[in-house]
Amino acid sequence: MELSKRQETIIEIVKKNGPITGEQIAEKLNLTRATLRPDLAILTMAGLLDARPRVGYFYSGKSTDRVLAEKITGIKVGDVKSVPIVVPESCTVYDAVVTMFIEDVGTLYVVREGGLLEGVVSRKDLLKTTLGGHDINKLPVGVIMTRMPNVHFALENDSVWLAAYKLLTHEVDSLPVVKPVPEVNEKQFEVVGRLSKTNVTRIFVELGEGS
Amino acid sequence: MELSKRQETIIEIVKKNGPITGEQIAEKLNLTRATLRPDLAILTMAGLLDARPRVGYFYSGKSTDRVLAEKITGIKVGDVKSVPIVVPESCTVYDAVVTMFIEDVGTLYVVREGGLLEGVVSRKDLLKTTLGGHDINKLPVGVIMTRMPNVHFALENDSVWLAAYKLLTHEVDSLPVVKPVPEVNEKQFEVVGRLSKTNVTRIFVELGEGS
Structure with a gap:
């Protein structure tokens, strides 16, 4: 205008x-x-x-930019999230790599019973470990993962904008999407999704297509 | 409105x-x-x-959507591209992994003299190789890279929208940004940048901030 x-x-x-x-x-x-x-x-x-x-x-x-910004910040994580790929803490590094290739994801979420988030392991973590001379057939991912409470995550009701901001500032490829489970523990979160730079890129492409 | x-x-x-x-x-x-x-x-x-x-x-x-789409498709690759990290074809897989960690990138571009694009090697390629029982101190990246003309790339004057669309459809994390060098060879391209899902995520965050 x-x-x-x-x-x-x-x-x-x-x-x-x-x-x-x-x-x-x-x-x-x-x-x-x-x-x-x-x-x-x-x-x-x-x-x-x-x-x-x-x-x-x-x-x-x-302004026009403001209107666009409102559109972007209005998109919710819960509406665009992907399926999370999870492994138990006892999973070996070797099996984690294989899972990553089979599922074609860049990050695995490590959970315990009930799907409760324990940690996160990235392609970068695995690459570093395979280079380190460890016996990756025996080493469990629990040893190399980033452990709670140091994991950055997103809630379903968060804006994708906030999630994208976290991806950038914390320099990670994906965030586990979680749900609080106050009935279990105040500090526990159930993994219900995955939000990666790929999801953000997909939204960018869709917005650019107009409608 | x-x-x-x-x-x-x-x-x-x-x-x-x-x-x-x-x-x-x-x-x-x-x-x-x-x-x-x-x-x-x-x-x-x-x-x-x-x-x-x-x-x-x-x-x-x-409509608002149309305006947003025009804004998005108006952003050029050349204006937002990152610095490319390049290695020669003779670089060992081990050195490639080390370079990737030092430079903190997800993809390396393999070039010959003059910065001419030969291929691309991703974190995923390297992870697969380290698992394969190769002697990564001797194996050159030239053996495991995706080789031209099978590499997807972007030109500086392309829209970031088109580049993002290629990232999604070809399922890659980054595209080398290249410049044709007709004086050398019709099928040769000089690497001048890198366009990744991180760049797209950064634009998304900036658009969401308004101005």
């Missing part, structure tokens, strides 16, 4: 002086209220200005 | 009959051209209708 010079001036006036009536804006511009009416209507319809009866116009702070 | 009932009716009329003049729309609604002027101005400003002098109004087909 492109604004005319006069519309941009109106936004500047409202930003500085809002709430301000249409009459007062017209005065500042040496124009009549009638002349301004279409501009004010357009700016209000576009969501750039808000109007309150008997108060006046004020700046809503919204 | 919320439309009034009359504005929605106008869009329907233009969708069905466009290009159509303001007079003709007014006639269909039993209103005067003057009454419609603000509505038509709003719809045109918002990018929902396009107006062409002496032709009339027609439907632009744009």
Whole structure:
């Protein structure tokens, strides 16, 4: 949406002086209220200005970028999550690698009974271990995994935006999606999904397709 | 942006009959051209209708989703690409793994003199090899890499959207960003960057921050 010079001036006036009536804006511009009416209507319809009866116009702070941002932050982890691939803590490093290849994932979640999250093991962890001269047929993943409470995770109701932000800042490829189980333990979480950079990339591609 | 009932009716009329003049729309609604002027101005400003002098109004087909899609497809690979990490074909698998850890990347690009792309080796390729009982201190990456012309790549002027689409459909974590070198060979490409799911995730996070 492109604004005319006069519309941009109106936004500047409202930003500085809002709430301000249409009459007062017209005065500042040496124009009549009638002349301004279409501009004010357009700016209000576009969501750039808000109007309150008997108060006046004020700046809503919204822009096209803001609208896009709202769309992006509105997508929930629970709506796009993938199926988690889990192994027990006793699983050997060798079997973990095989599982990773069979399931074609980059991260395995290590769980105990009830699907409760114990830790996370990544392709990078496994590669480091296979290089380390260990007997990977005997070494259990429990020894090399990142263990709770040091695991970064996402809740189903979190925004994908927040999850993506965590993926970047913690430099991990995926987050386990978990559900608190207060009836078991305050610090325990059940693994119910997986949210990876692949999920984010898929959303990016879908948003770019429009609709 | 919320439309009034009359504005929605106008869009329907233009969708069905466009290009159509303001007079003709007014006639269909039993209103005067003057009454419609603000509505038509709003719809045109918002990018929902396009107006062409002496032709009339027609439907632009744009919506918030469309605007978002245009924004996304407008981002170029060249503007967001990362630094490529390259090794020669003679590099051993062991040294490749070490390079991957030192540089903290998921994919290495194998090049010959002049930075010309020969192949690609991923964390997954290396993990498979370390498990295979090879002497990784002697085995060169050239033996295990995916070799040109089977490598998927991106050009600097491609949209990130297209690159993300390739990452998904070819199930790879990154694409080498390349430049044709017609003066050397029609089928040769110089590696000038790296475009991964991490880059896409970063753009997603930035779009979600608005501005």
